[in-house]
Amino acid sequence: MKTSNNRHDVIIVGAGMVGAAVACGLAEAGLEVAVIEQHEPQREWPAEEIDLRVSAINRGSQQLLDNLGAWSGIVRRGVQPYREMRVWDNLDMGDIHFDSAAIGEADLGHIIQNRTIVAALWDQMESIANIRLYTSTTVEKTLAGSSDISVTLESGEQLHAQLLIAADGSNSQMRDKAGIAVNIHDFHQSAVVATVTTANAHQETAWQHFLSTGPLAFLPVSSTQCSIVWSTTAEHAAGLIEMDDADFCEALAEASQQRLGEITETSARAVYPLVSKHAETYIGNRLALVGDAAHQIHPLAGQGVNLGFRDAALLIEVIVDARQRNRPIGSHSVLRRYERSRRGDNLVTQKSMEAINGLFSNDTPGVRQLRNLGLTIADRIAPAKAFFMRQALGMGGEVPKLCKPRW
Numbered sequence: 001m002k003t004s005n006n007r008h009d010v011i012i013v014g015a016g017m018v019g020a021a022v023a024c025g026l027a028e029a030g031l032e033v034a035v036i037e038q039h040e041p042q043r044e045w046p047a048e049e050i051d052l053r054v055s056a057i058n059r060g061s062q063q064l065l066d067n068l069g070a071w072s073g074i075v076r077r078g079v080q081p082y083r084e085m086r087v088w089d090n091l092d093m094g095d096i097h098f099d100s101a102a103i104g105e106a107d108l109g110h111i112i113q114n115r116t117i118v119a120a121l122w123d124q125m126e127s128i129a130n131i132r133l134y135t136s137t138t139v140e141k142t143l144a145g146s147s148d149i150s151v152t153l154e155s156g157e158q159l160h161a162q163l164l165i166a167a168d169g170s171n172s173q174m175r176d177k178a179g180i181a182v183n184i185h186d187f188h189q190s191a192v193v194a195t196v197t198t199a200n201a202h203q204e205t206a207w208q209h210f211l212s213t214g215p216l217a218f219l220p221v222s223s224t225q226c227s228i229v230w231s232t233t234a235e236h237a238a239g240l241i242e243m244d245d246a247d248f249c250e251a252l253a254e255a256s257q258q259r260l261g262e263i264t265e266t267s268a269r270a271v272y273p274l275v276s277k278h279a280e281t282y283i284g285n286r287l288a289l290v291g292d293a294a295h296q297i298h299p300l301a302g303q304g305v306n307l308g309f310r311d312a313a314l315l316i317e318v319i320v321d322a323r324q325r326n327r328p329i330g331s332h333s334v335l336r337r338y339e340r341s342r343r344g345d346n347l348v349t350q351k352s353m354e355a356i357n358g359l360f361s362n363d364t365p366g367v368r369q370l371r372n373l374g375l376t377i378a379d380r381i382a383p384a385k386a387f388f389m390r391q392a393l394g395m396g397g398e399v400p401k402l403c404k405p406r407w
């Protein structure tokens, strides 16, 4: 049974991967949830067609999606596990190899099309009675008061709730409407993405080559194809987009030092300018920001949405806990608990990505030697590698309950 009036416990604006996950978690716990999404997501596509937007999903996010009931729908639509990772730099002196078997894990994560995750979460949202979906519309106006927040849709319809959750992505209008400032770091790089076929098998391995212009990643996305993310200068990226397919394949094979052999086929390409952003606060009057609305990071370690899923899990946990204790879910003290738990973790990851990108883009001879020495040493220290793998798998630090197996 859908809610019959316009009063809800929570309104979520934006139902991409993160917003839809929050909606499922809160509604499963019994809250009345309204979801406002400007686009109707794609739900069906030919099995062999691979979208350009993919994400490396770590174990913590997999666990969350499983606990929300969406993982089986994701697997049914198609996932590609990767069991190893190889990272090297432009001098090919240092090389670091991560193997999931070394920490007793079956894999290091899965490469999944973003639309696969969204479609499975939407299936789940539609199966939950207390979620009301408002699609192909957006928010005209919001008004936060002492006991609730009201949202006016484009149609003029008004919704009321105790809390508004902004999951509307890196250019969040909800964040801007609330006057929350954002710190921005421009990498002066763009990421070119494409789906390619390589002459040699990818061996269920994620490959990352650090070039002086930025990192180039080959992520196995099907049994025979890789999704590439080539971060480089904006000018170079523009050139790569303009090239015909044959020239692009040749440039890509050369940039990857042919670790996977020749590139035999490429899809059309897309480009994303790279900046990192961090909201100065994640909370406002009856407002919480999650996912890219709160933080956007460099894609080099494939952690962006994994951090967003951790936000989602923690926010669900904090709100459900407040509800069980009969505390107002939109109160500052409840929201502050969420912000305190998540902002530090996200900031450390964001700054690490900026530092790693800066370190590898630095061609000063001394820095190069130190970097290569560091990679070589790091490759030989098993506990350090195990630590990095657990962090990357989302198994380190304060893991929200929903990102752990349910017993």
Ligand SMILES: Cc1cc2nc3c(=O)[nH]c(=O)nc-3n(C[C@H](O)[C@H](O)[C@H](O)COP(=O)(O)OP(=O)(O)OC[C@H]3O[C@@H](n4cnc5c(N)ncnc54)[C@H](O)[C@@H]3O)c2cc1C
Residues within 6 Å of the ligand: 013, 014, 015, 016, 017, 018, 019, 036, 037, 038, 039, 054, 055, 056, 057, 114, 137, 138, 139, 167, 168, 169, 170, 172, 173, 174, 191, 193, 229, 272, 290, 291, 292, 293, 299, 301, 302, 303, 304, 305, 306, 307, 308
């Ligand atoms: C090249 C590239 C590679 C990446 N690779 C990885 C990776 O391997 N692993 C990883 O973890 N992350 C990766 N990321 C990051 C990841 O894509 C983002 O972190 C993730 O998409 C953020 O999800 P989100 O739900 O917070 O926001 P979004 O995906 O941006 O979703 C926001 C939703 O809100 C809706 N919306 C926006 N405004 C409104 C409005 N006003 N009203 C209603 N609806 C609205 C949008 O339509 C959308 O559905 C990568 C990013 C890039 C650019």
